[in-house]
Amino acid sequence: MPELPEVETVRRGLEPVLAGQRLTHTDVRRPDLRWPFPKNMSERLSDVCVMQLRRRSKVLLADLDSGDTLLVHLGMSGRMLIEGTMPGGFHHPQSAPGKHDHVIFHTEAGASITFNDPRRFGAMDLWPTAELETHRFLANLGPEPLGNDFNAPYLSGRLKGKGSTIKSALLDQRIVAGLGNIYVCEALWRAGISPKRLAGKVSRPKVENLVVHIRETLADAIAAGGSSLRDYRQADGELGYFQHSFAAYGQEGEPCQREGCSGIVQRIVQSGRSSFHCARCQK
DNA sequence: CGATGCCCCTGAGAGC
DNA sequence: TGCTCTCAGGGGCATC
16 A cells, blocks of 8 residues: 555645535445445535545545545555646646546535545545544554654553564554555664564664654655555656665665665565565664 | 454566 | 466454
């Protein structure tokens, strides 16, 4: 999926087109994505104002003046693409809906936002804003990695005694919210920690270092507009370009970029997913 | 309770 | 050209 940096990039791209704007109507072109859509979704997304656009973990949150919040999860291949009239006067031509264009939002200002998702692992729901934290997408999430609650004492406490690997611990959204396979690989490379190391056996100085590198990796990726592999696009259709900065992810067989390291990046499979790392400098 | 596989779905690319 | 196989950014659920 789009991980935290991709979702944040999409949020920033959508903000000028959606925040403070009225939705005139919303076309809901199928009954479900990963799960059934909420009851009366089209009606509840018509003639309402989007007050603000937020993000929690990998979930986009659009607070509506109806008292509902729209939750959007992009899954593995979801995109939100803007067409029509943009606030700055730009005009992206509108095309006929494609096979995987599942939901289309129309704003009073003349913009349309198309949710496209070939694999349909994405999801949308509507939930009372006042009770958002009870929604199953958001309940049980760990802290935001870019927030103050994510720090070395916290992470150290959560990793203590864990017998699973550090790779799977960082992918566990209950421990820290928003990381996925790419950014875990990259952050572990930057921190010089093997993805195979047991979570409870990462030394305290290494945990401190890891927290810093997770934050820096995500910040760098957001600054680059996210990573575009196959499906991901920013809301304006542009590619992200953080993939050109990958040191580990997808770099199997490439020389390790760490200064003074002569290792080769290798791919291993952990719980059915690829981990890329340099066995020479990640310990 | 925690760890591990399997599964949802479509499409791209490799190999034959 | 076309078939088959593997793989893909996520995460819920069954099972042990």
